[in-house]
Amino acid sequence: MKQSGKQKHIILKYLGGSTVGFINGLLGAGGGMLAVPLLKKLGLETKESHATSIAVILPLSLFSCILYLTSGRVTLGDALPYIPFGIIGALIGAWLMPRISTILLRRIFGGFMIWAAIRLLLK
Amino acid sequence: MGCNKVVVKMNQWIGIAISGILSGIAASLGLGGGTVLLIYLTAILSCGQMQAQGINLIFFIPIAVISIILHAKSKLIKWKIAFATAISGIIGAIAGWYVSGLIENQWLSKIFAGLLLILGIRELFSKKQPKNPKKQTQ
Numbered sequence: 001m002k003q004s005g006k007q008k009h010i011i012l013k014y015l016g017g018s019t020v021g022f023i024n025g026l027l028g029a030g031g032g033m034l035a036v037p038l039l040k041k042l043g044l045e046t047k048e049s050h051a052t053s054i055a056v057i058l059p060l061s062l063f064s065c066i067l068y069l070t071s072g073r074v075t076l077g078d079a080l081p082y083i084p085f086g087i088i089g090a091l092i093g094a095w096l097m098p099r100i101s102t103i104l105l106r107r108i109f110g111g112f113m114i115w116a117a118i119r120l121l122l123k
Numbered sequence: 124m125g126c127n128k129v130v131v132k133m134n135q136w137i138g139i140a141i142s143g144i145l146s147g148i149a150a151s152l153g154l155g156g157g158t159v160l161l162i163y164l165t166a167i168l169s170c171g172q173m174q175a176q177g178i179n180l181i182f183f184i185p186i187a188v189i190s191i192i193l194h195a196k197s198k199l200i201k202w203k204i205a206f207a208t209a210i211s212g213i214i215g216a217i218a219g220w221y222v223s224g225l226i227e228n229q230w231l232s233k234i235f236a237g238l239l240l241i242l243g244i245r246e247l248f249s250k251k252q253p254k255n256p257k258k259q260t261q
Contacts, residue, residue, distance in 0.1 A: 021214060025218065054153055060215075
């Protein structure tokens with residue numbers, strides 16, 4: 001890799017990383033969706049970017065989670081009922097990942113996000 | 124405010140099950156699964172934004188651990204890049220948490236909506252990636 005390209009790569013990695021962390025801490029979500037395009041820019045393939053984004057977000061969420069819990073914004077019990085179902089979903093998702101094209105899912109998901117955004121903006 | 128009760132009624136379990144499973148699938152596909160649950164909590168259940176964000180963060184942790192283990196078996200995780208990005212992300216996470224305490228719930232919700240709108244449009248019009256483009260240079 002060329003020198004200038006390498007420097008740009010490093011800046012992108014650290015600046016991008018802190019932006020992902022900031023959004024995740026601020027909104028408690030969304031970091032992953034920013035991490036995916038960042039990882040693609042850093043040279044990973046689509047599926048690698050989606051999988052690696054989870055490894056980026058896990059330590060960040062763990063950190064944010066401790067801050068949210070210790071400051072009394074939320075309790076563990078609030079989240080507990082959702083977790084077993086989430087685990088079932090995670091198993092399905094991880095099984096699906098090497099098998100499907102994510103493009104259709106992304107379109108459906110995009111539509112859902114826009115609907116939710118409008119709903120929240122009008123609230 | 125159905126979200127405040129730890130003991131939930133039977134009909135609420137349906138919502139919990141559907142949103143939980145869908146969030147889990149989306150999270151493990153790296154599509155932003157946290158967003159699904161956060162949308163359910165804020166746009167449908169009308170939870171407070173801050174509480175919903177906290178629930179979402181806690182929810183994500185076990186899901187992420189499982190997904191990472193399974194994806195690592197499929198050799199889809201690039202640890203070096205993940206580590207470097209996460210380290211710089213932690214500084215951002217502290218800053219984000221601090222700033223979120225300064226902003227009112229109502230505004231946090233609007234910021235979240237703005238981000239959803241931008242990312243939603245991006246996802247909706249995302250292009251199909253070419254499969255393994257051949258490298259031109261040796």
